[in-house]
Amino acid sequence: MKLLSALNVLPIAAAGMLALTALRGVAADHPKIDRSQGWVSLFNGKDLDGWKITDVRGGIEPNAWVVEDGILTRKAKGYLVSNAQYGDFILDLEFKVGPKTNSGVFLRYDPSYAGTGKIYWWNGLLEVQIFDSFGKKETDKHDCGALYDMIAPKPNTMRPPGQWNRMTITAKGSRIDIMLNGSTVVDANLDDWTKAEKNPDGTPNKYHKPMKDVPRRGHLVLQDHPGEISFRNLNLKPLN
Numbered sequence: 001m002k003l004l005s006a007l008n009v010l011p012i013a014a015a016g017m018l019a020l021t022a023l024r025g026v027a028a029d030h031p032k033i034d035r036s037q038g039w040v041s042l043f044n045g046k047d048l049d050g051w052k053i054t055d056v057r058g059g060i061e062p063n064a065w066v067v068e069d070g071i072l073t074r075k076a077k078g079y080l081v082s083n084a085q086y087g088d089f090i091l092d093l094e095f096k097v098g099p100k101t102n103s104g105v106f107l108r109y110d111p112s113y114a115g116t117g118k119i120y121w122w123n124g125l126l127e128v129q130i131f132d133s134f135g136k137k138e139t140d141k142h143d144c145g146a147l148y149d150m151i152a153p154k155p156n157t158m159r160p161p162g163q164w165n166r167m168t169i170t171a172k173g174s175r176i177d178i179m180l181n182g183s184t185v186v187d188a189n190l191d192d193w194t195k196a197e198k199n200p201d202g203t204p205n206k207y208h209k210p211m212k213d214v215p216r217r218g219h220l221v222l223q224d225h226p227g228e229i230s231f232r233n234l235n236l237k238p239l240n
Contacts, residue, residue: 030168030179031092033235042082042220042234045070053078054111056221057119064224072222073230074103080222081109087217088239091169095130098228099161103130104148107171108218124207124214126190128169128178130229134158141203145178145185149205150193153178153185164232172239173216190214 033039042050046067053064056079064078074080086108097103107126121127126147133143136156140146145153145167157180159165170177178186192200193211205211222231 029182030166031090031237033092033233037237039235039237042236043072043231045232048072048080050083051080051222052083054081054221055079056081056109056111056224058224065222071230071232072234074222074224074228077224079224081111082220085217085219086171086236086238088172089170090237090239091171091220091234092166092236093234094164094166094232096164096228096230097130097132097161099132101130101132101161101227101229102225103227103229104128104223104225105130105167105169106219106221106223107169107176108215109221110215110218121206122208124209124211126171126176126211126214127223128167129153130167130223132158132161132227134160141199141205145180147176147178147186147188149207150199150211151186151188153180155183155185157181157183157185161228170239174212 048065048067053060058077060078061076064074064076065080066073066075104127107128109125129142129144129146129148131142131144133139133156136143139152139154139156141149141152143153143156144158159181165181168179174190176186176188176190177184191212196208196210197204197206199205
């Protein structure tokens with residue numbers, strides 16, 4: 001009887017482990033945007049109010065970001081930086097890419113480091129990657145939803161180029177949670193990044209500062225990189 005019981009328990013335990021693994025990439029849903037609960041709009045659908053086109057790296061060109069039919073689109077060289085700074089928050093937005101687009105959202109950006117003669121990410125910079133990674137079976141640290149060069153997104157929930165994607169980023173203290181199209185793809189603790197130029201799993205990264213020491217407050221940035229990228233419905237809920 002004991003042997004039979006043990007044999008019966010094994011498949012149950014295995015099934016439980018599989019269920020936990022399956023749940024790793026599943027989330028209930030993106031948050032409801034309710035103004036009465038503290039949500040604020042970061043984009044009015046008309047102009048760049050609340051943002052500034054900035055020479056984070058590589059200069060600025062005229063009309064780098066434009067608003068057309070309620071959609072914010074990158075047209076030329078220039079990073080878009082929020083006027084306000086944020087510490088802990090939930091950022092919810094929609095984006096659409098073209099084929100082979102490479103873009104991103106920077107969190108807690110410290111502008112005082114720009115213009116020091118070093119590359120803007122040298123001293124540590126949190127970037128949530130936006131990339132045309134639709135259809136990839138195995139994701140890496142540079143695919144859509146990744147903490148760039150730090151941790152790969154799993155599962156791959158990126159939609160085809162030309163379709164809108166929804167992303168929710170929660171930054172609270174050292175915790176960074178990224179949801180893409182209804183699934184949690186990254187759940188990271190920055191305190192695990194204790195060494196410069198190295199991830200917790202031993203793989204290298206490009207940051208010359210331990211990511212546990214990056215600023216916990218700063219600006220949001222929409223990245224200027226090659227490719228078609230558009231945003232809409234940018235909303236944020238402060239958590240502190």
